[in-house]
Amino acid sequence: VSIVSTALCYSDLYCLFKVVEKDFFPIVLGHEAAGIVESVGPGVTEFQPGDKVIPLYLPQCGECRFCESPKTNQIGSKEMALANSRLTCNGHKLRQFMDISTFSEYTVTHQMSVAKVDPDAPLDKVCLLGCGVPTGYGAAVNTAKVEPGSTCAVFGLGAVGLAAVMGCKAAGAKMIIAVDINPDKFEKAREFGATDFVNPKDYDEPISQVLMEMTGGGVDYSLECVGDVELKPFLDVFLCVVFFFFFFFF
Structure with a gap:
């Protein structure tokens, strides 16, 4: 996903200044964004290049009992719980924040972690729908x-x-x-x-x-x-x- 607009949430600042666990870093923060699908991997059926999307702070499989419940959106699938980061810098793997990491030009994530939005949606506005x-x-x-x-x-x-x-x-x-x-x-x-x-x-x-x-x-x-x-x-x-x-x- 090519990130077009991203907002700064206090949660990002909290992680930057308050989290002291050494295993937490290096990490790419950011989780309140909007962008355009650049490319898709094998098995991706719901999205195609050119789609405008919002990365999701919490993934949505749409099938587990939590996603189907009106009381919660905490996914129950283990498929995303231990997802491996696809981000690297100079050969070193970087951790992804909430599996999306939007403080970057591009991010790679599972299709369950993005939601398609209207093609006419202004990405500098709808990025706020990602969290705030x-x-x-x-x-x-x-x-x-x-x-x-x-x-x-x-x-x-x-x-x-x-x-x-x-x-x-x-x-x-x-x-x-x-x-x-x-x-x-x-x-x-x-x-x-x-x-x-x-x-x-x-x-x-x-x-x-x-x-x-x-x-x-x-x-x-x-x-x-x-x-x-x-x-x-x-x-x-x-x-x-x-x-x-x-x-x-x-």
């Missing part, structure tokens, strides 16, 4: 199962956060509060469906208190899209306060 968009949108629609008429708070307005806002809107949420320390992102969030905006730097009190005052007791759904492990304990406390309030007063 389905992560945020799916968190709202599939994981949280946001309900019509509910109130939601989305922390962080990067690609994942904006997709989460879009998912909340699609699910019918009546109030979607976008929380970010960069107010320049608020107008774009409004385009995606956010109704209210909070910059934590504008308040002296905890944001949990601000949200409780804005919503009359707390939001129904809170989605953390910052990727900061220090934020999760705060959300856990915030949700406990919300549950306590509703349990004792309703």
Whole structure:
């Protein structure tokens, strides 16, 4: 696959700066991309040169019980689990990230690890469908199962956060509060469906208190899209306060 466009995901940075196992490197990172099929190997029946495709972060065989289940997309086939990398540099084998490695001009992967897209699809846009968009949108629609008429708070307005806002809107949420320390992102969030905006730097009190005052007791759904492990304990406390309030007063 000739890689035309690839995005930078925080997962790539995490692996680059946080993973310290020596066996992890050398590796070609990247997993959020779009490209064009350059050539196919023996047995490939679903693709042909010239097809526009998105490399898949998780492969899809379409046949195992996990692929057929609406609850998961974690492939159960062992065929891809131990796939050998086809990437080399100066005669040395390089590890592939999630079996796709898109930070390169070309990548070689199994046909289960690519999805064909419309020939007219703009590859510099649909590359985000490889990770960021389905992560945020799916968190709202599939994981949280946001309900019509509910109130939601989305922390962080990067690609994942904006997709989460879009998912909340699609699910019918009546109030979607976008929380970010960069107010320049608020107008774009409004385009995606956010109704209210909070910059934590504008308040002296905890944001949990601000949200409780804005919503009359707390939001129904809170989605953390910052990727900061220090934020999760705060959300856990915030949700406990919300549950306590509703349990004792309703």
